Amino acid sequence: MKKELKVPRIKDGTVIDHINAGNAVKVLHILAIPKTTSSTVSVAMNVKSKLGKKDIVKVENRELDPKEVDKIALIAPKATINIIRDYEVTKKHRVKLPDEIIGIVSCSNPTCVSNANEPVESRFKIISRDPPKIKCYYCEREPEDIADRII
Amino acid sequence: MIFKGKDIISIKDFSKKEINYILDYAEEMIPFAKGEKYKDLLKGKVLSTLFFEPSTRTRLSFESSMNRLGGRVIGFADPSGTSQKKGESLADTIRMADSYSDAIVIRHPHEGAARLAAEFADSPVLNAGDGAGRHPTQCLLDLFTIRSEKKQIKNKNIVLLGDLKYGRTVHSLAYALALYGAKLTFVSPTSLKMPNEVTDECKELGIEPSYSSNLEKTIKDADVLYVTRIQRERFPDAEEYNRVVGSYKINKSLLENAKENLIIMHPLAFRFGWPCFH
Numbered sequence A: 001m002k003k004e005l006k007v008p009r010i011k012d013g014t015v016i017d018h019i020n021a022g023n024a025v026k027v028l029h030i031l032a033i034p035k036t037t038s039s040t041v042s043v044a045m046n047v048k049s050k051l052g053k054k055d056i057v058k059v060e061n062r063e064l065d066p067k068e069v070d071k072i073a074l075i076a077p078k079a080t081i082n083i084i085r086d087y088e089v090t091k092k093h094r095v096k097l098p099d100e101i102i103g104i105v106s107c108s109n110p111t112c113v114s115n116a117n118e119p120v121e122s123r124f125k126i127i128s129r130d131p132p133k134i135k136c137y138y139c140e141r142e143p144e145d146i147a148d149r150i151i
Numbered sequence B: 001m002i003f004k005g006k007d008i009i010s011i012k013d014f015s016k017k018e019i020n021y022i023l024d025y026a027e028e029m030i031p032f033a034k035g036e037k038y039k040d041l042l043k044g045k046v047l048s049t050l051f052f053e054p055s056t057r058t059r060l061s062f063e064s065s066m067n068r069l070g071g072r073v074i075g076f077a078d079p080s081g082t083s084q085k086k087g088e089s090l091a092d093t094i095r096m097a098d099s100y101s102d103a104i105v106i107r108h109p110h111e112g113a114a115r116l117a118a119e120f121a122d123s124p125v126l127n128a129g130d131g132a133g134r135h136p137t138q139c140l141l142d143l144f145t146i147r148s149e150k151k152q153i154k155n156k157n158i159v160l161l162g163d164l165k166y167g168r169t170v171h172s173l174a175y176a177l178a179l180y181g182a183k184l185t186f187v188s189p190t191s192l193k194m195p196n197e198v199t200d201e202c203k204e205l206g207i208e209p210s211y212s213s214n215l216e217k218t219i220k221d222a223d224v225l226y227v228t229r230i231q232r233e234r235f236p237d238a239e240e241y242n243r244v245v246g247s248y249k250i251n252k253s254l255l256e257n258a259k260e261n262l263i264i265m266h267p268l269a270f271r272f273g274w275p276c277f278h
Helices: A026-032 A068-072 B018-033 B057-068 B092-099 B115-120 B136-150 B168-179 B196-204 B215-219 B238-244
Strands: A013-020 A041-049 A052-060 A080-085 A088-094 A100-102 A123-129 A132-136 B046-051 B072-076 B104-109 B125-130 B157-161 B181-186 B210-212 B223-229 B263-265
Touching: A013 A026, A026 A041, A068 A132, A068 B215, A080 B223, A080 B238, A100 B196, A123 B057, A123 B168, A132 B018, B018 B057, B046 B057, B046 B092, B057 B072, B057 B104, B092 B115, B104 B115, B115 B125, B125 B136, B136 B168, B136 B223, B136 B263, B157 B168, B157 B215, B168 B181, B168 B196, B181 B238, B210 B215
Parallel strands: B046 B072, B046 B104, B104 B125, B157 B181, B157 B223, B181 B210, B223 B263
Antiparallel strands: A013 A052, A013 A080, A041 A052, A080 A088, A100 A123, A123 A132
16 A cells, blocks of 8 residues: 655655654744745655654755754754755755753753843753763753753 | 963862862962961052951951952942842843952852843953852862861761752862762751752762661761751742751760761851851
């Protein structure tokens, strides 16, 4: 039987695959989509795969900058970024967290100076990539649930 | 070894070699601290002491050191008379102090405040305590005391007792003692146990701290008992405070089981009530 795609193939653009099931919306939020693009965006959630369920995001007519996309590794460390040109995958890479993330996650410590009224953005050092673990540059606390702290 | 321009935000900013150098130098400075010798090493230099939280020993020790070495001090011991009351950000206060002085000492109720201050100041920033975060200068003093009393820190049984959750002195000290290879035991009520971040730092240095809630048992092997005050001001609610106050008592009968050469340390302020001495 011919396999049916839940979300149709795209001609040009970016496919973010292997997102941990249920996290697609957070991925869109981290990437500030659709704020930063008027392209058509398709989201598939809880798609069956060899390794269980996953989410997929497809952004048409826009090639996302891999460095920009890498920060989604915070909540989807196994995600892959596929650049599509004329229906073919021309580039593929697995997301990799940068050494530091700025302005994406708020500190879970209410008395951290980064949560006070100061002219600084939240800043975290990456201490483990998979599973992702981060430490606040200011107060040195580690948020237990990173997804909950995404700004 | 050159420290010129270096911030002191966390004890983790120093290697063991650097800490040893500072402790050795501190030894040489004892006659100057006591006023038996004088040298105007800091003549013409100005230190800002910005104390957004109460302090007695830390503030006076910085001011005394500065004066003993020929420098001058500006600053405040109570933020209520400063522009903070008008809503000024810490960043702006730091920019101002930076332009008036050669170094800045800061104590602040927010964790990470000293790290933030260092970002906005060209002059060196010294962390004199940031909320429940770190207290690196107290840590240097505690290491100095333990080394002086016990000759070495490696393999000594050191018990940290009390408010290990909010106590900034023990956060810095646990890391530093692990760096020196001490055997650590943490004794506290469950709700005030050492944060995982600090325990993980010790483990990364190859030291697996033991946990206990039984001080009577732990005291037997201890070489150093380091006691911290329960800090009412850090508790989100008074009930939690009342639940743990008085959990441990240090009295003559407890110490009958201790080693003869046990030393008991307390970073002060000392508060009768918990943990208490009788």
